[in-house]
Amino acid sequence: MRSYLVVIDETQEARVALRYAARRAARTGGGVDILAIIPPAEFVQWAGVQAAMEEEAKLRAEAMVLQAAGAIVEEAGIQPSILVRQGEAVKAITDVMKERDNIAALVLGAAADGGPGPLVAHFSGAVAGTLPCPLVIVPGGLAEEALDQLA
Numbered sequence: 001m002r003s004y005l006v007v008i009d010e011t012q013e014a015r016v017a018l019r020y021a022a023r024r025a026a027r028t029g030g031g032v033d034i035l036a037i038i039p040p041a042e043f044v045q046w047a048g049v050q051a052a053m054e055e056e057a058k059l060r061a062e063a064m065v066l067q068a069a070g071a072i073v074e075e076a077g078i079q080p081s082i083l084v085r086q087g088e089a090v091k092a093i094t095d096v097m098k099e100r101d102n103i104a105a106l107v108l109g110a111a112a113d114g115g116p117g118p119l120v121a122h123f124s125g126a127v128a129g130t131l132p133c134p135l136v137i138v139p140g141g142l143a144e145e146a147l148d149q150l151a
Contacts, residue, residue, distance in 0.1 A: 001030060002031070003025070003030055003103055004031070007089070012109075013108075017138045019075070020107060020138045022078060024107075024151040025078055026077065028104075033103070034072075036084045037092045038085070038087075039087075065084060093123075097132050103132070104134075109138045110140050
């Protein structure tokens, strides 16, 4: 089954991208892979403090992904695949795309105001022609009705 890869964080554009992917997957018979990325922890001299910070970041990411997964199940009736990775976002996304050969598209949301965001800028830039799947950029300010029509 072909799957739409969505990178989720706490931004509005990520929620818009997730909604698009869920609607598109429901209409095409595909699935949704939700990827949460835990940023690399800054070095802290005390190992116990650093371990606690890393665990807190992991728990926060897992909670965010579970909430997003619940929204997909409720809205589109699709049980998503949940992925949590730690490290730099671009590398984590690239690694997932290399590991999985069933990705129909990488779905990213562009910020409604200001620049498009670092992930959109990176993946739509110089590397766009080397991606193993299409890149879908969903405008962050798109209304739900327009989003549903596009999907």
